[in-house]
Amino acid sequence: MVPEAVCMSENQTGLPVHIGIIMDGNGRWAKKRGLPRKLGHKAGANTFREIARYANKIGIQYMTAYVFSTENWKRPKEEVDSIIELLRAYLNEMDGYAKENIRVRFLGDRTAFDQDIQQKMQRAEEKSASATGLNLSLAINYGGRAELVHAARKLAAAAAAGELSPSDIDEDMMGRYLYTCDLPDVDLIIRPSGEYRLSNFLIWQAAYAEYVFLDQVLWPDFKPATLDQALAEYQRRNRRFGGIG
Ligand code: IPE
Ligand code: IPE
Ligand code: MG
Numbered sequence: 055m056v057p058e059a060v061c062m063s064e065n066q067t068g069l070p071v072h073i074g075i076i077m078d079g080n081g082r083w084a085k086k087r088g089l090p091r092k093l094g095h096k097a098g099a100n101t102f103r104e105i106a107r108y109a110n111k112i113g114i115q116y117m118t119a120y121v122f123s124t125e126n127w128k129r130p131k132e133e134v135d136s137i138i139e140l141l142r143a144y145l146n147e148m149d150g151y152a153k154e155n156i157r158v159r160f161l162g163d164r165t166a167f168d169q170d171i172q173q174k175m176q177r178a179e180e181k182s183a184s185a186t187g188l189n190l191s192l193a194i195n196y197g198g199r200a201e202l203v204h205a206a207r208k209l210a211a212a213a214a215a216g217e218l219s220p221s222d223i224d225e226d227m228m229g230r231y232l233y234t235c236d237l238p239d240v241d242l243i244i245r246p247s248g249e250y251r252l253s254n255f256l257i258w259q260a261a262y263a264e265y266v267f268l269d270q271v272l273w274p275d276f277k278p279a280t281l282d283q284a285l286a287e288y289q290r291r292n293r294r295f296g297g298i299g
């Protein structure tokens with residue numbers, strides 16, 4: 055029999071251990087107000103600050119936010135540039151997270167960004183590495199498929215070098231080759247804005263996640279109370295992991 059601890063990652067309060075948030079709807083939020091899309095992203099960044107702090111305050115252990123996907127490069131250059139500028143500004147204030155006991159990580163291929171951005175990411179990770187509160191991950195230039203390809207290449211290289219044999223590869227090992235190697239599987243994925251899809255977010259890690267899709271809320275309007283509602287919905291779910299529950 056599989057021990058319960060392997061199947062269940064809820065903590066004793068019934069809260070999810072790891073929440074994923076697809077921060078969608080910034081563009082529509084701006085459009086509704088007759089504003090340029092970049093102001094929607096700015097408002098979305100403010101919401102992210104608030105929700106990260108709130109998650110830390112209520113004792114969430116892991117939160118991963120989808121900031122920029124491998125597919126988002128398809129957007130007009132002006133919009134992509136404005137998102138990267140927001141990221142740069144945000145990284146400058148990230149030193150504060152260590153003081154708030156929030157540990158920061160970045161998931162995705164960061165080599166696509168300028169050196170100063172890569173350095174700031176590394177600095178934020180290092181400065182906050184000993185924090186014991188919320189583990190806050192930002193998925194940036196992240197795609198679930200790209201992550202699996204990256205892992206497959208590393209595994210194949212290790213096999214070619216004689217460091218492992220193909221039969222050594224199992225689900226645990228696969229997990230250790232992903233960007234999320236030191237994070238638990240995601241328990242709850244929240245997506246505002248009325249889109250009912252993953253859009254290439256955490257496709258491996260979400261195998262048994264619960265989903266809360268919010269069709270009345272665009273990300274910049276997402277409030278701590280909205281997170282509370284999603285958590286309450288999660289607590290009503292019956293997770294079975296293939297068993298009979
Ligand atoms: C999410 O908001 C932010 C990013 C994808 C970077 P969108 O920009 O996708 O907002 P909508 O979906 O166009 O409203
Ligand atoms: C997903 O949103 C990516 C982020 C929120 C960063 P998109 O707006 O890019 O997703 P699609 O294109 O509607 O599927
Ligand atoms: Mg969108």
